[in-house]
Amino acid sequence: MKKNMGTADKSIRILVAAIIGVLYYMGTISGTLGIVLLVLAGVFVLTSFISFCPLYAPFGITTCAVKEKK
Template identity: 35%
Template sequence: MQCNVGRVDQAIRIIIGVVLLLVGFLTPLGLIWQVVVLILAAIALITGIVRFCPLWAVLGINTCGQGKSV
């Protein structure tokens, strides 16, 4: 699997994921909004950890550099 998420992008995604997890668990949201926030948190964390974003692959965006693999 090719890397398409650079180090700065990775850090931002992980920070956003953690913040969204906290928001999802600690704020009084409706059930649907809580699920939406937790799904977004999971997506941000997973793409940050594995350094691959399927949406960016489709759009041709790469912040990782050329030819690097995970």
């Protein structure tokens, strides 16, 4: 797997996952929506740690900085 996520993308995903976790813990979101959002938050954290988003790959999207070869 080639990395396709930049630092800003990873930071935003972790921030969103943390917000979802706090909202679920406080009871603001619950039920089926809460579970779905918790799973989404887990996917965000996982993809942030491995720096690879499977949805970016088919479209050729990359948010990481490209190193120029000399």
